[in-house]
Amino acid sequence: MENGPDTERKQEELTWLENLQRNSWEPEVIISGITLAFLFVFPAKIYEFCAYINQEIGVGYLFSLLLVFYLTAIISVFKIFFVVHLCLRFFWTGLLGLSYAFPEGVINEKLFKMAQNYNYQKPEKMVLRMEKICSMTFAFPLSLVITVLVVTLYLGLLVSLYVWFDLTYLTVYLIFMTSILILSLGQLSKKRSKLKTWYSQTIISSIGAIYQSNLGKWFAVFYSFFIFILAFPIISSDVKDFSLFANERNLNEFELEWPSKNQIFQDQHDPSKRFSRVFIPSEEIDEDFLKIGIARFEGDRKILEDMNSKYQTSIDTLNWHQLKETADLHRIYIDDSLVAVKNWKKFRMPETDQRIYQGIVDISSFKDGVHQVRVEKILLIYGFTDNEPELRYRENWSKFSFIKK
Structure with missing residues (x-):
């Protein structure tokens, strides 16, 4: 009797989660659309901001150029992510309509003889498979957001130190490369530490681990590289004439x-x-x-x-x-x-x-x-x-x- 309320509460939570999963396409499409509208306006603001810190603050062209390329690249990559997601949702919508119009799928007897002796996918299976692909595509950028935010804030701190203390380019470069080296060595080390234990329990680390374990260790790397290649023409257009x-x-x-x-x-x-x-x-x-x-x-x-x-x-x-x-x-x-x-x-x-x-x-x-x-x-x-x-x-x-x- 004591376990009754707990069991009912857990069942309600699972039902609530399943309902959210089934209807996740609605917030996905809305968020992707709103985010894309914002992202297509933002590059012009980045361009003007980098021109401003170069001319008005005296950051210098080299740092301004690095910032405009870095920030524009990040925005362009996220553009591609959400455009790909909306395209996949468009395809998913077509499959959903097809499954409603023809719920039984293929009627082999009514095909040409040369096409009758094959097994075709059922409409509902195609819809479910595409649903998983769409949700996976939408969730992938989450693994990058906080990392990008932290790196951006760190670069902003370095630029501020450069201006305030009139440092040389070499000093700032050494600080940046030293910090990257320390972080990389810490991640590659097999020794278990409190920092690694804490990071493994964060949302970002968990998302990355889910993708690696379910889709392959190198999937995230190659997928991100592919998206960056697609975004390169957009980056070139957004930084035009900054020289x-x-x-x-x-x-x-x-x-x-x-x-x-x-x-x-x-x-x-x-x-x-x-x-x-x-x-x-x-x-x-x-x-x-x-x-x-x-x-x-x-x-x-x-x-x-x-x-x-x-x-x-x-x-x-x-x-x-x-x-x-x-x-x-x-x-x-x-x-x-x-x-x-x-x-x-x-x-x-x-x-x-x-x-x-x-x-x-x-x-x-x-x-x-x-x-x-x-x-x-x-x-x-x-x-x-x-x-x-x-x-x-x-x-x-x-x-x-x-x-x-």
């Missing part, structure tokens, strides 16, 4: 030959996105004055201070003007003629709050037609192993054409 935010380098040959108009002409630019380098109001100018805007990089502030204290002789050798603002690190040519920008004004763009310098160039003496703008820049490159700077001159930091009417 323009590399303050330290010239434009490459492709960027010089095929410039991005949306990064040069303000009337063709999305106002919710940041400018990468130099921009003007439009491709066609019908005034005697040309407004030129230059994106401000926080890292230039340190460069300006070091240049004025250590590299005055080198600046004089290049016949460069006096350096008062970070905008003075730039020199502007139109049709290979040096033009003067007397006063750079500081502004913030309305939607992105991006800090820019804006100057006015007198073009009244230029004839109507196509003219080429070329912007040079001097800066300092800080070493990977130390923070000792080296002066660099960038002849084609920005280059584009406009039409004077």
Whole structure:
């Protein structure tokens, strides 16, 4: 008699769980749809965030590039996961309808003679099998979520330490690789530890163990690799033109030959996105004055201070003007003629709050037609192993054409 209530409660719990399992497709489809809608918007936010920390915080292009690739890769992989899941659910729905329309399945006697002597699957078996595949596909990303979250937070901590303490790239790299090595050795070690015991009891570890023991040890590895291959074109598309935010380098040959108009002409630019380098109001100018805007990089502030204290002789050798603002690190040519920008004004763009310098160039003496703008820049490159700077001159930091009417 004492075991009666416990037995009934356990039976009720099992019945409740079975009902949830049978109806799991409903929350799966809803969650996949909502998550996909969010994931397709998020890459643009990642792109802008990485451009922001590069320009406004001074994290530097290398770290910004690693972050944009890492975060975009994670988002793209999850996109593929949920797209595959919805496609499988679409197939499952078709099988479900087929099992309702033809519950008996194949009637062998009514087939062509060549197809009669075979055993065909019953509709309900196909539905149940596809149901398991769909649920398995939906649950797989759970094994990655917390791991990705922990790694992301750790990378954010490293970037913060790099900015706050002005560390070298080598120092941050060594910290990251040392921590990965320690973690890897700990996982590969056969010695039982309290940390391993605790981790084995977590949801993430249990999910991974379920997949390994039921589908094969290498299934998760190859499946994840396959999804990443499928996601690679999406990653490439989402990080397109991020190289323009590399303050330290010239434009490459492709960027010089095929410039991005949306990064040069303000009337063709999305106002919710940041400018990468130099921009003007439009491709066609019908005034005697040309407004030129230059994106401000926080890292230039340190460069300006070091240049004025250590590299005055080198600046004089290049016949460069006096350096008062970070905008003075730039020199502007139109049709290979040096033009003067007397006063750079500081502004913030309305939607992105991006800090820019804006100057006015007198073009009244230029004839109507196509003219080429070329912007040079001097800066300092800080070493990977130390923070000792080296002066660099960038002849084609920005280059584009406009039409004077």
